Amino acid sequence: xxxxxxxxxxxxxxxxxxxxxxxxxGRRITYDVKANWKLIIxxxxxxxxxxxxxxxxxxxxxxxxxxYAAQYFVGHGAAFGExxxxxxxxxxxxxxxxxxxxxxxxxxxxxxxxxxxxxxNLVPDHxxxxxxxxxxxxxxxxxxxxxxxxxxVASGRDVSHSxxxxxxxNQQDFDACERCQPAMSSRAYxxxxxxxxxxxxxxxxxxxxxxxxxxxxxxx
Ligand SMILES: [Fe+2]
Numbered sequence: 001x002x003x004x005x006x007x008x009x010x011x012x013x014x015x016x017x018x019x020x021x022x023x024x025x026g027r028r029i030t031y032d033v034k035a036n037w038k039l040i041i042x043x044x045x046x047x048x049x050x051x052x053x054x055x056x057x058x059x060x061x062x063x064x065x066x067x068y069a070a071q072y073f074v075g076h077g078a079a080f081g082e083x084x085x086x087x088x089x090x091x092x093x094x095x096x097x098x099x100x101x102x103x104x105x106x107x108x109x110x111x112x113x114x115x116x117x118x119x120x121n122l123v124p125d126h127x128x129x130x131x132x133x134x135x136x137x138x139x140x141x142x143x144x145x146x147x148x149x150x151x152x153v154a155s156g157r158d159v160s161h162s163x164x165x166x167x168x169x170n171q172q173d174f175d176a177c178e179r180c181q182p183a184m185s186s187r188a189y190x191x192x193x194x195x196x197x198x199x200x201x202x203x204x205x206x207x208x209x210x211x212x213x214x215x216x217x218x219x220x
Contacts, residue, residue, distance in 0.1 A: 001114055008112045010075035015112070015120070017100040020127050023147035026159040029167055031142040035177035037117055037134040038209065039184060040142065043173050044111070044119055044130075045202050053172045056165055060084050060091055061109055077108030077122075087123040088161040089168065095125040095152050115208060121166065125149075126159075128166050138181055144170055 005015050033040060043049070050057065050064040058065040061078040080087070086094030087109065097106055101124050110122040119130035126148045133141040146163050184193075192206035 004114045005112055005120075007074065009110060014075075014105070014110075015122065017102055017105060018098055018122055018127055019100050020120075020129075020147065022150070023098075023127055024150050024153040025145055026126070026148040026153055027146040027163045029144050029163075029170070031144065031170060031174055033140045033142055033174045033177060034138055035140060035174070035181040036137055036184070037132045037140040038205075039177045039180060040132060040140055040174070041113060041117070041205060042202055043177050043180075045113060045205065046199060049173075049176055053176055054169055056089050057169050060087060060165065077105065077110045080107040080109075086125065086162070087165060089164040090161065092161055094123075094162050095148065095157070097124040098126075098149060113205070115205070116212075125152075126162055130170075138185070142170070142174070 002012060005012055009015055047064055051066070054064065060080060062081045063078050081091070084091040084107075086092060088094050105122070106124050108124070112120040112122075114120060117132040117134070119128075121128035121130075126146060129145045129147060131143045131145075133143070135141060144166070146159060146166070148159060152159070191210070192203075195203050195206075
């Protein structure tokens, strides 16, 4: 867990600022996805698809429209567009920035893949946590939690504008994974298929999976 966070954010302090353990559940949505869990991870780590299937997300994070994924470089967060007020489905204002979040992290989105099957998404006023439960080679249940400050949850404020943004992203991503699953069942993908240099972080994930499955084959 710690290596996954520091490898992505550069330091543990960067995630400690969000004080995730003090946040409370604002909304939980469960998705039953007809795709392998590793395919969902690959999708989460790359952004070639963002321009074509995530219209709401690319409005909020313009650099994603160029296929630029926030997980390429250590410490990089995707900046909100100039006209965007908050991480919401229509760019409208969200809630107060979490108290520990520093100015460098404000108005940015950070994504972390915690192996084997957790995603952490950090934005200034909430945290989105995905947990995957593989049920079959081609089926994964994904539980997604939207976490807010105690004050926001206790006040009963409407969280639907921020939930709706990533709920749409989830639906768009999982639909894409389900469409890829039949072809990726091919033997040609037995070792993860072909990657290009900018997918080095996905290559590391492939290597990690292969090492876990066959530790004696390291380096082959
Ligand atoms: Fe996506």
